[in-house]
Amino acid sequence: MRVALITGASSGLGEAAARRLAREPDLTIVLVARRAERLEALAASLPAPAAGLPLDLLDEDAPARARAYLEEHHGGRLDLLVNNAGGQFLAPAETISAKGFRTVTELNVQGTWNMTHAAATKAFIPQGAGKVVSVTLSPHNGMPGMVHSGAARAAVENMMRTLSVEWSRFGIRLCAVAPGQFDTEVFRTKYPAEVVATVPATVPLGRLGRPEEMAWLIAFLASPAGDFFSGAVLTIDGARDNWFGAWPPRIQAGEAGEPPAEERRR
Secondary structure, eight states: OEEEEEESTTSHHHHHHHHHHTTSTTEEEEEEESOHHHHHHHHHHOSSOEEEEEOOTTSTTHHHHHHHHHHHHHTTOOOEEEEOOOOOOOOOGGGOOHHHHHHHHIIIIIHHHHHHHHHIIIIIHHHTOEEEEEEOOSOSSOOTTOHHHHHHHHHHHHHHHHHHHHGGGGTEEEEEEEEOOBOOHHHHHHSOHHHHHHGGGGSTTSSOBOHHHHHHHHHHHHSGGGTTOOSOEEEESTTGGGOOSOSSOOOOTTSTTOOOHHHHTO
16 A cells, blocks of 8 residues: 655644545555644544654654654555644744744754655655655745744745755655645634734635645645646645735726826727
8 A cells, every 4th residue: 555644644734634635545644743642533533544653843853753663564665745744933023033943944944854855765765756745835925924934934845846856866756835824723723813814805815725625735746647746836825925915906096007098998
């Protein structure tokens, strides 16, 4: 059977990805997150063979423990790595300490690199094939209050682009998926109520994303239909990356920028 490992799998987008991938044939799933009880409950609820592996990706030995688990239970096989684990906190840039910035970058960049490198060197390169999907963030045009996460996720996107070239000779495909604001428990409960209430109006499609929409995209990339995707950053955010205000713009006649009436008739 094919083997998929998903980090940050105990809730939100990671859980949605696990539930969607569990519907794929001949796939067994390794669920990675810090909360053992959530992982066990999720694994028991999936229709495919699944097991939880409690790991904190800030621990340097996390990749080695993941490798040991795969060796013991799957003969070292791994076909898909979904780097979904990440974290950040909403804060003005001037209030973020060196420790806070470092913690976010270590989890999002170093943690992603550690797991990706281990997957490639211990499984994908010996097998001659493998896929990596790393979850980043949208919008890409700057996120006030998220300078640490924006910097980290940009690094991950460039990491996927670079490795897609370097490791193509081993049959490894790597992509990043950049979700905008999705209707997850973390978004609803960990962000200020004013942000939760107003963010949907900043999305051109007028709503938050649904976790299953993200999961469908990951399942597509994991399937044979995604075999020619590598080095790509796929943004899934309801066009929020392109946002510049309501359309059509509300311009009163006579305001600056309003074309003359005779030109409007042409």
